[in-house]
Amino acid sequence: MLAAGIDVGATSAKAVVLSDGQIVGQASLVTGEEASVAARLVLEEALKMAGASLSDVGAIIATGIGKGSVDVATRSKSEVICLGKGAAWLFPETRTVIDIGAESSKVLRLNDNGGVDDFASNDKCASGTGVFLEAAAKILEVKLEQLAELSLAAANKAPISGMCAVFAESEIVSHVHTDTPKGDIVAGVHEAIAGRVSSVVNRVNPQASVLMCGGVARNAGMVRALELKIGFDMIVPDNPERVAAVGAALIASDMLARGTR
């Protein structure tokens, strides 16, 4: 039997399908639909990649902010537990996990067994999250995917307040009006987000190795800015937004192995 994990986040749903301890299917989907619909659609995509159907799946674990709406799930599990499990499986040397998603950022400290010893989160402020990057890209009239290249090539960093995304957006507009190069503005935005996230990182006494995940980890410029700020090199998995879904699928797989549901 297959095991599956579904992570329904604020703006996207992710699914991972496991067979015999190997990832055989995975998918991501922007959640324009209701969480329950998005969960089914993304699972169908992942199963399609695995060449399987829903009837082949023995256990499904839902996680993420929308986990309560995933009606195909066998059980739900907390996002923090799933992130830790997924990160430790992908890279066993991981001791700190930094997850920056669309609307929140979380930091976990793992023990030698891959269990979560401590975590901290920024849930109330957009300045440490992906939506801030999306807003910046929109103001600068560039694609989200261009932000990394622009910032890594920048000569300077335009100063941006790290305290509030709303104020920061008006600062970006001011920089645009004074003809500040776009790369410098993006580098400043990355540094501001890194500052905000680093304050959450420091709450858990981070230790190497540090893994960064969540959709924002696809932005190499953001990764570099955060590395400089926290003083650690970071591992970025191939599909960084799917780490929690991997962990959920592993928990589903464990359930199947134990014969519990």
Added chain:
Amino acid sequence: MVAPTPTKRFGLKATSGVSRLMKDYARRARKAREEEGAKIAWHWAVCHPEIMRAFNIYPFMVELHSAYLAAKGEISQYLEMAEGWGFSRDACTMHRACLGHSLAGEGVMLPNPDMLVCTTSCDSSGKALFPIADQFDAPYLLLDLPWNVQSAEGPEIQEYRVRYYVQQLEELIEFLEKTTGEKLDPARLRESFVQANRMHSAWHDIVKLKANVPCPIGGKDEVVATGILMQLQGDREGADVMEQIRDEAAEKAARGEGVVADEQYRILWLGPYIAYDVGLSDYFEQLGAVVVKAELDQMYAGIYGGMLDPDNPIESFARKHITYMYNGLVENRIEITRRMVRDLKIDGIVYMSAPFCHLLGGGQRIIKDLMSKEFGVPTMVIDVDNIDPRSYNPDLIHSRIEDFLEMLG
């Protein structure tokens, strides 16, 4: 399918009637003002209703009133009113709400004041005091509580600080005498202190009962009991109710009954309560966790000490208040947290950071690190305001609680 299974809650009958008691207290105050010429005093936290009860005065704690407004879902309009007046959003939300309520002049539950008593213990309370005094044209007194900074010679309280606060309390008595036109009645003061001690003693017993596994008293029960400690110190009826709570809790403990049927985790709540979501403790209970203890009672009852001496009232009172947990070095708070974690068999700590409470917000990192190091007890920090619901997302908080409890498991 994935939502937590609702667990039946076995709260105390004695706490369910407290809201009625508080409303009745306000009704009695209005009646006493009309029929007996009693005065109404608005006072801030730790501003000594026990001494006011030696006069024909009904004391009301303004911060508690802010909490009531928040619990009723009626706080935002008053916060906006105070912000429109110019009260800083960086200052205490409880004081901001009370200023807004005063500016509105609606007299919701709280009778208008004949006098105001405030303390320097909270940094922004004085900022709210002056405009409220202007609003009601009421006389006021700002008590200066000296910090409990230990001397280089040892951990003992410095006696000159006690003498200073005794003088402050004598000024309070002088102020109350002038405002009421009465002289202090020593017999009435003694009776008030006796009732305060009765209440404290019952509360100390209740805290000891909380060490039982399963815990017979839940988080919501403690919120209610803390309200009594805040508002009804020195009041006979308040002491009666606290003893009823103790007796009922003792019966439950003797029967081995907990506030939830299957207690899995025992939580210590640090910082203030989330007044607009007091039911949050129910969510813990749905997940098999009990908020065994909070710490806010320490401002009023001091579970490790804090009794008054009716034969030496003013000095014992000064000592109690100078040494209350938040007043001074963080070591006092650490030690009490340490004792609560150990005595009450705590599995995890939730720290409500309350960014606008400069008194309770400090010390979170050192407490978190020490409790982890000494007891292996982890801490989850919740970054929300205790009164202002405008940046609160209950779904996110529920999600974090699930994360935390699964981490404990």
